[in-house]
Amino acid sequence: EVQLVDSGGGLVQPGGSLRLSCAASGFTFSSYEMNWVRQTPGKGLEWISFISSSGKTIYYADSVKGRFTISRDNGKNSLSLQMNSLRAEDTAVYYCASAITLVAGPFDSWGQGTLVTVSS
Amino acid sequence: AIQMTQSPSSLSASVGDRVTITCRASQVIRNDLGWYQQKPGKAPKLLIYAASSRQSGVPSRFSGSGSGTDFTLTISSLQPEDFATYYCLQDYDYPRTFGQGTKLEIK
Numbered sequence: 001e002v003q004l005v006d007s008g009g010g011l012v013q014p015g016g017s018l019r020l021s022c023a024a025s026g027f028t029f030s031s032y033e034m035n036w037v038r039q040t041p042g043k044g045l046e047w048i049s050f051i052s053s054s055g056k057t058i059y060y061a062d063s064v065k066g067r068f069t070i071s072r073d074n075g076k077n078s079l080s081l082q083m084n085s086l087r088a089e090d091t092a093v094y095y096c097a098s099a100i101t102l103v104a105g106p107f108d109s110w111g112q113g114t115l116v117t118v119s120s
Numbered sequence: 121a122i123q124m125t126q127s128p129s130s131l132s133a134s135v136g137d138r139v140t141i142t143c144r145a146s147q148v149i150r151n152d153l154g155w156y157q158q159k160p161g162k163a164p165k166l167l168i169y170a171a172s173s174r175q176s177g178v179p180s181r182f183s184g185s186g187s188g189t190d191f192t193l194t195i196s197s198l199q200p201e202d203f204a205t206y207y208c209l210q211d212y213d214y215p216r217t218f219g220q221g222t223k224l225e226i227k
Contacts, residue, residue: 035216045164045207047216059214095163099211101176102169106154106211110163 002026002100002109009094009114016086016118022079022096022111030074032100035107036081038092046092049081064090086118122146122210126219132227133198141193141222143208148188152212155184155193158221159204167206168193198224 008020022034036049049070050059058070069082079096093115097107123146133139143153151171156164166175168184171191181196195202203226208219 044221045209045218047214047218050214050216061215097163104211105152105169106156106166106209107164108166108169108175113163 004096004098004109004111006094006096006111006114009116011117011119012086013120014087014118017082017084018086018116020081020083020094020114020116024077024079024096027100029072029077032098032103034070034072034079035097036070036079037095037097037107037110038090039095039113040089040092051079083116086116088118090116091118092116121215122149122213122217124208124210124217124219126208126222128222129220130223130225132225134227135198135200137198139195139198139224141206141208141224143186143191143193143219145189145191145210145212149210149212151187152210153184153186153191154209154211155182156207156209157202157204158207164207200226 003025005023012018034051037047039045048061048064051070055072067085071080093113095113096111098109099105100109102108125144127142153171155168157167158164167178167182171186172184183194185192203224206222
C-alpha cells in the first residue's frame with residue numbers, strides 16, 4: 001500500500017526556519033517525482049515545489065522561491081522541505097503529493113499533511 | 121502560469137440532485153485536468169484524471185468532461201457523503217495550478 005507520512009510542522013516565529021519531512025513506503029520511491037502542496041487555513045490549495053525522481057530537476061512557486069529548498073534521499077525513501085525566512089502567509093497545512101498509481105498526471109497520493117504556523 | 125477559474129465558489133443542493141462544477145483554463149491544456157474531493161481535515165482525494173477518467177474506486181455518479189480550456193465535473197445524483205469541497209488541478213505544466221474550489225453544501 002502506498003503511504004506518505006508528513007511530519008515536522010509546528011509553531012515558528014516570523015523569520016524563522018522549519019524542516020518538513022515526508023516518509024514514503026509501499027512503492028519504489030526513487031522512481032517517482034514528488035511535490036509539496038500547501039493549503040492555507042480556510043483557503044484553497046497551492047502547489048509550491050517539485051523534484052524529479054533523481055533530484056536533478058527542481059521547480060518552485062514564485063511565492064517560496066529563494067526561501068524554501070526541496071530535497072530527497074532515495075536511499076531513505078524520504079522527501080524534505082527546508083523552509084527559511086518564514087512569513088505569516090506561509091501558515092498552512094503542508095502535504096507531500098505525487099502521481100504514484102497513475103505514474104504521470106494529477107497527484108493521486110497525498111500525505112496526511114502537517115500544520116505550519118508562523119506567528120510571534 | 122496557467123490560471124484555473126472554477127465556478128461556482130459555493131453551491132447548495134439536495135440529496136438526489138444533479139450538480140455541475142466547471143473549470144476554465146487560461147490556455148489550452150489538452151485533457152490534462154484532474155478533479156478532487158476534499159473533506160474537512162483530510163487530504164484531497166483524486167476523483168477524475170485526464171479530464172474524464174474515473175480513478176479506481178470512485179462511484180460512477182461522478183463524471184468529468186471537457187478538453188482544451190473548458191472542463192466540467194458532474195455528480196449525477198448527490199449522496200450525503202458527497203457534500204465536500206471540490207477542486208480542479210491542471211497537470212499540463214508546472215507550476216501546477218488549482219481552481220479556487222467549490223464548496224458543496226446541503227440545502
